[in-house]
Amino acid sequence: MAEDLNITTSTDKAEQYQSLIPQIEALLYGEPDLVANLANICAALKEQFKWFWVGFYLVKNDELVLGPFQGPVACTRIGLGKGVCGAAWLQQKTLVVADVEQFPGHIACSSLSKSEIVIPLFKNDKVMAVLDVDSEELDQFDETDAHYLEAIVKLVNF
Secondary structure (H helix, E strand, O other): OOOOOOOOOOOOHHHHHHHHHHHHHHHHHHOHHHHHHHHHHHHHHHHHOOEEEEEEEEEEOEEEEEEEEOOOOOOOOEEEHHHHHHHOOOOOOOOOEEEEOOOOOOOOOOOOOEEEEEEEEEOOEEEEEEEEEOOOOOOOOOOOHHHHHHHHHHOOOO
């Protein structure tokens, strides 16, 4: 596949995801390198949705370490249970936060981030990484985002 995306201009989020997922599958097809695949997923999501920040944190030695991302500079390391990313890792579930200022222990890598969604990536029932997405708008993410982003992270092979 050419490394160009067909960006959907539909205002329906589900339609945007449904158009994007096969393109992400094509980008990942036959590519065994984890970093390359995570980077392309970030780029595709950022390009389609224009979110403030999209990136992965990888579990390394009992902490989350910054991996491929798109957006401004970010926090480099996050402890288990710390912030939204660490909480999603600890709870082993997707967290949707409508207003990050209301999340206990939120880590403000950027004061411009207003809402967030974090999706854990699993291998053999163990969290290996999290996908972190931030928006400059309050209440940006919902169950539609959770559903499709969970499907996208399942495409990643560790």
